[in-house]
Amino acid sequence: MIKRILVANRGEIAIRVIRAAKEMGIETLAIYHEVDKSSHHLNFATLTKQINGSTPKAAYLDINQIIEIAKSTDCDAIHPGYGFLSENADFSEACEKNGIIFIGPKAQSIRAMGSKTQARKIMFEAGVPIVPGTLEPINDQTSGKKIADEIGYPVLLKAASGGGGKGMRIVRNENEFTENFESAQREALNSFKDDSIYIEKLIENAKHIEIQLIADKHNNYVFLGERDCSVQRRHQKLIEECPSTVLDEELRQKMGMVALNAARAVDYTNAGTVEFLFDNNKNFYFLEMNTRLQVEHPVTEMVTGIDLVCEQISVAMGNTLSFKQSDIQLKGHSIECRINAEDPYNDFMPDIGRILYYQEPQGNGIRLDSGVNLNNEVTMYFDPMIAKLIVYAKDRKLAIKKMLMALDEFKIGGLKTNIPFHKAIMNNSEFISGKYNTNFLTSVFDYSELPELNFEEKQMLAALSVYFKENYKPHCNTTENNNNKFGNNWKQSNLHIRRLI
Amino acid sequence: MIVNKVKIDNSEFNYDVNENIVLLDNQPNEIEILKRFSNDYYEVLINGKKLIVGIKKDNNQIQINYQNRTFDIEIIDSFSAIKKEMSSLSGNELMTASVKAPMPGLIIKINKNINDKIQKGETLVIIEAMKMENSIKSPFDGIVKSIYSTVGNTVAKNDILFEIERMNK
Structure with missing residues (x-):
């Protein structure tokens, strides 16, 4: 039994893991570098501990330090999340040597798949088609x-x-x-x-389709359908969905079986993903295997009803999988948008700063895995992804509609985000048709489709600016006006307060 | 006669203000502030429509954050318009411009030397931030006058990286 998990990560994925652990009655320890000392994920864990490093990234990559913390704080397991040490074989090995359960595959499996060239060789020998x-x-x-x-x-x-x-x-x-x-x-x-x-x-005009799988330590392997991750920019996935519009049940089973063969070839345990390129003629080629939990795992959870992180923890403890292949059915449709702090109107330049306004989307079929909150600082030290917005609906058409609604409700101030870009994609006919491939953002999507202000909006913002210019007086430095609900910076005479806060 | 003007996103309106009514090209817009959140964010009512916006003011420049985007709005009242007209009469047009770091990061590679010619859109320097390489491109055709960045150094947002002299047409 696992009693306390050290979460060797930050941001939304740290929170995701902590939530799963809580559900299972397991305590958690979150680690953080100094720059993260007020980060959102720390509010969720049972315990927190600071780590040090020459750079913030180096701290989260420091195997010895993290292992020492796990030992001194009685953590009997470590979940690496994604990124950082998640696909580091030495880390998996170090955990094992120190009697700590690594919630992920064995070192040898990570090593075999971690070297992309070695993986290609093994797959070639196992009869898995390669590029x-x-x-x-x-x-x-x-x-x-x-x-x-x-x-x-x-x-x-x-x-x-x-x-x-x-x-x-x-x-x-x-x-x-x-x-x-x-x-x-x-x-x-x-x-x-x-x-x-x-x-x-380079296989052009191909879709990126991947198969989620999970294996226990008793030789049971199950695949959990596919994810279409073809909406990519600079080879970074931006939108993922399940099921894919191009797979029928026969092809799904065929790709699933190939993926399980790939996993068996490296004696794989825990959750993993086999990525394929899928061309116009429905040929598929092994791309690589990700030996960790994926960013986009929630879409699979939505359509299968399986909690992948809980299952990861369970099989790491030595339990058999809680389901069989025949139990797995894809029901409904799920889409995920990665919300990044970057400016789609300026070549996707990353943006940093404090989140000054924050309102999350809510409602039936809306799931938000966020790593930030109001007044959190987004820094330059880490990946620009701050949240993942996931929707679930009975079919794809409705899922797209829900996503548009949710994107509209999601308001993040103080920081440029790619939310307008996601809206434009949800409205794009090629995306709606489902035929899009990995070329979509480089040669199909027209960047002038990004939402622009209409005349009425320009008028409203212009009028508002004039109003603020006339009424806003910085630092009147009067103390007698404390009952002024707008603070001291306002000329009282011109204010029209309808409702008190 | 010089009138008050407000400029937003390539559109321009003449304005006048009377209490909570802002006239844009003589069209009235009624404004009411409903709530003030923290950090200069407001819930406002304009012509019966509700908006949530972030508003910052810097002299005659207003910055509005609306729908996850930021807009710079320029307000030219009669007084500042006269000032501006006077200064433009002196004819001092900017011939050099500086290229600033759009975000903090690490300088990975510098592609140009002093006195090199550079074309609009050509990469000047590569900055690594948030684990990705970002190419910083020249905003116009010109000649590199000074370089203020060194490979391996970190820069802060808005640090000047290059000074470029605009090429004569």
Whole structure:
């Protein structure tokens, strides 16, 4: 039995894990770097403990420090979330050595899948279809260029130890090779401490479809349907949905079985995801396996009714899976939008700052996994994703409608977010048709579809500005006006207060 | 005659104010403040329609946050309009402009040297923030006059990175 889980993460995923643990009667310990000392996730845990590092990121990546904290605070298990140490084999191994349950796969499975080139080899041998490209990692530019020339452009450069789109570059012709190779290596080294690259033929106009699976320690493997994650920008997923519009039951079963074969080939336990490229002719190719809980796991939870995090904790304790393959049915439709602190009107430049106004969407079929709250500071140190908005409805059409409603209700002030961008996508005919593929944002979506102010709105904001300019007097420094409900900065004569706060 | 003007998002209105009525091109707009939240956020009623907006004021510049977006609204009253007209008569047009860091981050790569020609949209510098590389591009054709950034250094938001002289047409 697990009594206390150390959550080796931050933000919304830390809260997600803490909630699951609470449901199961398990205590939690949240860790935080100094820059996170007032972060939202700390309000949910049983206990909190500060960690240190040369940078905030380094603190959350410090295996020894985190293991020591787990031991000194009687945590008998660690959940890594996603990102940070979640796909670090050494971390899984260190937990095992110290008698701590790692809520995730064994080190050897992470290692096998973590090296993208090794994974391709294993999959090739296990009969799983792979994209044509290199089976060995490459470190020097000259031999990389030679291989790219041989495969034929366009090619895709990927970090051999990578994931999540970091260190990934498309090369359209040989002239673009050098710049992209250097940049991919830099980003790979920075994100994964390994600058090896591998090269694949770029399969264009393909969908990104992945299979969620989970395995216990008793050789039971179950897949939980697919997720279509084809709405991506710079190889970062933005919108995910389940089920996909292009899979029928037969194809779903076929891909599911291939995914389970992939997992069996590396003796996999706990939750994992096998990603495929799915082309126009319904061919699918193994992309990679993510040996952790995915950001987009909620859409699967909505349509299967299974709590993946609770199940992760349960199988980590040694329990058998609480369901069989035949129990799994996809019911209804779910969509997730990743809410990022970035400006869709200015090339998606990341934005930082304090959240000055915050109103969450609510209602039937609306789920919000958020890592922030009013007055929280969004800093430059971490990923720009601040929340995930998930909707569930009986069919896709209704799910899109619900998502639009929820996006409209979601108000975040003080910080630029991609909410207007998500609205434009939900209104886009290609997205509505369900035919969209990974090219959607680069060549189909028209960025002028982003919502702009109409004349009435311009009028309202202009009138409001004039009103505020005339009435707002900064720092009158009077103390006798304390009963003025707008504070001291207001000329009382011009105020029209209908309702007191 | 110079009149009061308000500019928003490429639109311009003449304005006048009378208590809680703002006239835009002689059309009345009735305004009522319903609630004040923290951090300069308000619930307001305009012509019977309810909005939630964040409002900041800096001289004649008003910044409104509305529907998850930020708008800069310029107000030119008669007095400041005269001032502006006087200064523009002196004919000092800006020939150099600075490129600022749009967010704090780490300088990863600098693509240009002093006196290099640069075209609009060309990448000047790459900044890493929030784990992603972001290319900072030149806003116009010009020549690099000064470079205030070094590879490996961190910069704060709005730090000046480059100064560029606008190329003559």
